[in-house]
Amino acid sequence: MNLITQTMKVHYEKIFEKYGANVQGVDWGRAGDEKRLELRYEKMLQIVHVADSGRSCSVLDVGCGYGGLYQYAMKQGYSLEYTGIDICENMIEYAERKYRGGVFVCGDILETNLEQGFDFVICNGILTQKLDISIRDMDLYARQLIQRMWELSKKGIVFNVMKSQVDFMNDNLYYKSPLEMIAYCMTLTNKFVLDSSYPLYEYSIYLYKN
Numbered sequence: 001m002n003l004i005t006q007t008m009k010v011h012y013e014k015i016f017e018k019y020g021a022n023v024q025g026v027d028w029g030r031a032g033d034e035k036r037l038e039l040r041y042e043k044m045l046q047i048v049h050v051a052d053s054g055r056s057c058s059v060l061d062v063g064c065g066y067g068g069l070y071q072y073a074m075k076q077g078y079s080l081e082y083t084g085i086d087i088c089e090n091m092i093e094y095a096e097r098k099y100r101g102g103v104f105v106c107g108d109i110l111e112t113n114l115e116q117g118f119d120f121v122i123c124n125g126i127l128t129q130k131l132d133i134s135i136r137d138m139d140l141y142a143r144q145l146i147q148r149m150w151e152l153s154k155k156g157i158v159f160n161v162m163k164s165q166v167d168f169m170n171d172n173l174y175y176k177s178p179l180e181m182i183a184y185c186m187t188l189t190n191k192f193v194l195d196s197s198y199p200l201y202e203y204s205i206y207l208y209k210n
Contacts, residue, residue, distance in 0.1 A: 001087070004133055004141045005108050009087040011131055012065075016091050021066040021098075028125060036200060040160065041072040043195065043204045044122045047158040048078065056081065057119040060152060062109050062145070063126040067095035070102045083118065085109055110148055121149040123159040128202055130174040138174050143184055150188050156208040163201050178203055 001009070012027065019025040023037045048057060056079040061069050064084025073080055082102040086092055092106040105112065126145065130138045142161075149157045162175040169175055178194055182205070185192055189207050196203040 001108055001111070004137060005087055005110070007131055007133060008126075008129075013088045013090050016066065016088060016094075021068070021094060026065045026068070026125065027129065037068065038072060039198060039200065040124055041069050042076075043160070043198060044069060044124045044158055045073055045076070045078060046195075046204075047120050047122070047156055047206050048080070057155075058116070059083070060085065060114070060118040060121045060149075062121060062123040062149060064091075064095065064104065065125075066091045067099045067102060067104065069122070069124060070095075070099055074101070083114075083116075085112065085114075110144060114152060117154050118152055119155045121153040121157040123149060123157070125160065127159055127161045127174055127176075129172060131172050135174075139176075142174075142176070142181075146185065147188070150207065153209065156206060158204055158206045160202050160204045163196065163203055166201055178205075181205060 015027045016025045023029045023033045024031055029036055048059065058081040061082065061084040064070070064086045067084060070082050070084060083105065084095060084102060085105040085107055087108055089106050092104050095104045123145065127142050146159065161181060162173050164175045164177045166175070178196065182192065182194060185205060185207055189209065191208040193206040194203055
Protein backbone atom coordinates (compact mmCIF):
# COMPACT_ATOMS: atom_id res chain seq x y z
CA MET A 1 0.00 0.00 0.00
CA ASN A 2 1.52 3.32 -1.07
CA LEU A 3 1.85 6.37 1.20
CA ILE A 4 -1.16 8.19 -0.27
CA THR A 5 -3.44 5.20 0.21
CA GLN A 6 -2.15 4.63 3.73
CA THR A 7 -2.71 8.30 4.63
CA MET A 8 -6.31 8.14 3.40
CA LYS A 9 -6.95 4.82 5.14
CA VAL A 10 -5.88 6.17 8.54
CA HIS A 11 -7.92 9.35 8.10
CA TYR A 12 -11.17 7.77 6.94
CA GLU A 13 -11.14 4.86 9.38
CA LYS A 14 -10.76 7.37 12.22
CA ILE A 15 -13.56 9.58 10.86
CA PHE A 16 -15.92 6.64 10.39
CA GLU A 17 -15.21 5.30 13.86
CA LYS A 18 -16.10 8.71 15.29
CA TYR A 19 -19.23 9.57 13.30
CA GLY A 20 -20.55 6.33 11.79
CA ALA A 21 -22.55 5.77 8.60
CA ASN A 22 -23.53 9.31 7.62
CA VAL A 23 -22.27 12.36 5.77
CA GLN A 24 -19.78 13.17 8.54
CA GLY A 25 -18.53 9.60 8.60
CA VAL A 26 -17.08 10.00 5.09
CA ASP A 27 -15.90 13.58 5.76
CA TRP A 28 -18.24 15.12 3.18
CA GLY A 29 -19.80 17.82 5.34
CA ARG A 30 -21.59 18.61 8.54
CA ALA A 31 -24.60 16.95 10.14
CA GLY A 32 -27.65 17.87 8.10
CA ASP A 33 -25.81 17.88 4.75
CA GLU A 34 -27.51 14.69 3.56
CA LYS A 35 -29.07 16.48 0.56
CA ARG A 36 -25.57 17.28 -0.70
CA LEU A 37 -24.64 13.64 -0.21
CA GLU A 38 -27.63 12.48 -2.24
CA LEU A 39 -26.88 15.00 -4.98
CA ARG A 40 -23.41 13.53 -5.36
CA TYR A 41 -24.84 10.02 -5.53
CA GLU A 42 -27.29 11.09 -8.23
CA LYS A 43 -24.52 12.69 -10.29
CA MET A 44 -22.46 9.50 -10.10
CA LEU A 45 -25.42 7.31 -11.09
CA GLN A 46 -26.18 9.57 -14.02
CA ILE A 47 -23.66 7.61 -16.08
CA VAL A 48 -25.83 4.51 -15.65
CA HIS A 49 -29.11 6.32 -16.28
CA VAL A 50 -27.96 8.07 -19.45
CA ALA A 51 -26.00 5.23 -21.02
CA ASP A 52 -28.24 2.29 -20.13
CA SER A 53 -31.56 4.00 -19.36
CA GLY A 54 -31.61 2.42 -15.92
CA ARG A 55 -31.29 -1.15 -17.24
CA SER A 56 -29.42 -3.72 -15.18
CA CYS A 57 -25.67 -3.29 -15.45
CA SER A 58 -22.54 -3.99 -13.46
CA VAL A 59 -20.98 -1.20 -11.44
CA LEU A 60 -17.71 -0.92 -9.51
CA ASP A 61 -17.84 1.75 -6.81
CA VAL A 62 -14.27 2.82 -5.99
CA GLY A 63 -14.01 4.20 -2.47
CA CYS A 64 -17.46 2.84 -1.66
CA GLY A 65 -17.17 3.62 2.05
CA TYR A 66 -20.01 2.16 4.08
CA GLY A 67 -22.14 1.45 0.98
CA GLY A 68 -24.05 4.72 0.86
CA LEU A 69 -24.25 4.91 -2.93
CA TYR A 70 -25.52 1.33 -3.12
CA GLN A 71 -28.21 2.09 -0.53
CA TYR A 72 -29.28 5.22 -2.43
CA ALA A 73 -29.34 3.39 -5.79
CA MET A 74 -31.59 0.65 -4.43
CA LYS A 75 -34.00 3.21 -2.95
CA GLN A 76 -34.18 4.98 -6.32
CA GLY A 77 -34.99 1.76 -8.16
CA TYR A 78 -31.72 1.19 -9.99
CA SER A 79 -31.03 -2.43 -10.92
CA LEU A 80 -27.30 -2.92 -10.44
CA GLU A 81 -24.84 -5.76 -10.17
CA TYR A 82 -22.91 -3.83 -7.57
CA THR A 83 -19.35 -4.24 -6.32
CA GLY A 84 -17.82 -1.76 -3.88
CA ILE A 85 -14.15 -1.54 -2.97
CA ASP A 86 -12.58 0.49 -0.16
CA ILE A 87 -9.37 0.50 1.87
CA CYS A 88 -11.16 1.06 5.20
CA GLU A 89 -11.82 -2.21 6.98
CA ASN A 90 -14.41 -0.79 9.38
CA MET A 91 -16.47 0.65 6.52
CA ILE A 92 -16.40 -2.58 4.52
CA GLU A 93 -17.34 -4.61 7.60
CA TYR A 94 -20.34 -2.33 8.13
CA ALA A 95 -21.41 -2.58 4.47
CA GLU A 96 -21.18 -6.38 4.47
CA ARG A 97 -23.41 -6.57 7.53
CA LYS A 98 -25.91 -4.00 6.28
CA TYR A 99 -26.31 -4.69 2.55
CA ARG A 100 -26.63 -8.31 1.47
CA GLY A 101 -27.31 -7.61 -2.19
CA GLY A 102 -23.94 -6.09 -3.02
CA VAL A 103 -20.37 -7.39 -3.09
CA PHE A 104 -17.89 -5.50 -0.93
CA VAL A 105 -14.10 -5.83 -1.18
CA CYS A 106 -11.54 -4.44 1.24
CA GLY A 107 -8.48 -3.44 -0.77
CA ASP A 108 -6.61 -0.85 -2.80
CA ILE A 109 -7.97 -0.48 -6.33
CA LEU A 110 -4.42 0.08 -7.63
CA GLU A 111 -3.22 -3.24 -6.18
CA THR A 112 -6.25 -5.54 -5.93
CA ASN A 113 -6.76 -8.05 -8.72
CA LEU A 114 -10.33 -7.66 -9.95
CA GLU A 115 -10.80 -10.19 -12.74
CA GLN A 116 -14.29 -9.12 -13.81
CA GLY A 117 -14.77 -6.20 -16.17
CA PHE A 118 -17.51 -3.78 -15.08
CA ASP A 119 -19.88 -1.85 -17.32
CA PHE A 120 -19.26 1.32 -15.34
CA VAL A 121 -16.72 2.38 -12.72
CA ILE A 122 -17.69 5.15 -10.29
CA CYS A 123 -15.38 7.11 -8.00
CA ASN A 124 -17.16 9.51 -5.67
CA GLY A 125 -15.08 11.70 -3.35
CA ILE A 126 -11.58 10.23 -3.54
CA LEU A 127 -10.33 12.96 -5.88
CA THR A 128 -11.86 15.79 -3.88
CA GLN A 129 -9.64 15.37 -0.81
CA LYS A 130 -5.84 15.41 -0.56
CA LEU A 131 -5.35 15.78 3.22
CA ASP A 132 -1.65 16.69 3.71
CA ILE A 133 -0.53 15.09 0.43
CA SER A 134 1.34 17.40 -1.96
CA ILE A 135 -0.44 18.58 -5.09
CA ARG A 136 2.28 17.02 -7.25
CA ASP A 137 1.84 13.61 -5.62
CA MET A 138 -1.94 13.93 -5.78
CA ASP A 139 -1.80 14.75 -9.49
CA LEU A 140 0.17 11.57 -10.12
CA TYR A 141 -2.19 9.53 -7.96
CA ALA A 142 -5.22 10.96 -9.78
CA ARG A 143 -3.83 9.92 -13.17
CA GLN A 144 -3.05 6.42 -11.90
CA LEU A 145 -6.51 6.04 -10.40
CA ILE A 146 -8.32 7.27 -13.52
CA GLN A 147 -6.22 4.98 -15.71
CA ARG A 148 -7.03 1.97 -13.51
CA MET A 149 -10.74 2.78 -13.53
CA TRP A 150 -10.64 3.07 -17.31
CA GLU A 151 -8.94 -0.33 -17.62
CA LEU A 152 -11.62 -1.98 -15.46
CA SER A 153 -14.60 -0.48 -17.31
CA LYS A 154 -16.41 -1.78 -20.36
CA LYS A 155 -18.53 1.28 -21.11
CA GLY A 156 -17.29 4.23 -19.08
CA ILE A 157 -16.28 5.88 -15.84
CA VAL A 158 -17.23 8.90 -13.73
CA PHE A 159 -15.42 10.77 -10.97
CA ASN A 160 -15.57 14.17 -9.27
CA VAL A 161 -12.94 16.81 -8.47
CA MET A 162 -13.00 20.14 -6.62
CA LYS A 163 -13.32 23.23 -8.84
CA SER A 164 -10.22 25.41 -9.07
CA GLN A 165 -12.32 28.51 -9.89
CA VAL A 166 -13.22 29.39 -6.30
CA ASP A 167 -12.68 32.34 -3.97
CA PHE A 168 -11.24 30.25 -1.14
CA MET A 169 -9.40 26.94 -0.96
CA ASN A 170 -9.07 24.54 1.98
CA ASP A 171 -5.60 23.06 2.36
CA ASN A 172 -6.95 19.53 2.72
CA LEU A 173 -8.99 19.51 -0.51
CA TYR A 174 -7.84 18.64 -4.03
CA TYR A 175 -8.60 21.39 -6.53
CA LYS A 176 -7.85 20.92 -10.22
CA SER A 177 -8.50 23.00 -13.29
CA PRO A 178 -11.09 21.22 -15.45
CA LEU A 179 -9.02 22.13 -18.51
CA GLU A 180 -6.01 20.26 -17.12
CA MET A 181 -8.13 17.30 -16.07
CA ILE A 182 -9.84 17.05 -19.44
CA ALA A 183 -6.48 17.31 -21.20
CA TYR A 184 -5.37 14.15 -19.41
CA CYS A 185 -8.71 12.39 -19.91
CA MET A 186 -8.53 13.00 -23.65
CA THR A 187 -5.45 10.78 -23.77
CA LEU A 188 -7.92 7.98 -22.94
CA THR A 189 -10.98 9.00 -24.99
CA ASN A 190 -12.49 11.92 -26.87
CA LYS A 191 -15.96 10.99 -25.68
CA PHE A 192 -16.58 12.85 -22.45
CA VAL A 193 -19.01 15.09 -20.56
CA LEU A 194 -18.00 17.63 -17.91
CA ASP A 195 -20.83 18.60 -15.57
CA SER A 196 -20.27 21.69 -13.44
CA SER A 197 -23.93 22.71 -13.34
CA TYR A 198 -24.88 21.48 -9.87
CA PRO A 199 -24.63 23.63 -6.72
CA LEU A 200 -21.44 22.20 -5.19
CA TYR A 201 -17.84 23.42 -5.48
CA GLU A 202 -16.89 20.48 -7.66
CA TYR A 203 -17.41 19.05 -11.13
CA SER A 204 -18.00 15.53 -12.44
CA ILE A 205 -16.35 14.05 -15.52
CA TYR A 206 -17.93 11.22 -17.49
CA LEU A 207 -15.69 9.26 -19.87
CA TYR A 208 -17.21 6.85 -22.39
CA LYS A 209 -15.88 3.99 -24.48
CA ASN A 210 -16.94 3.06 -28.01
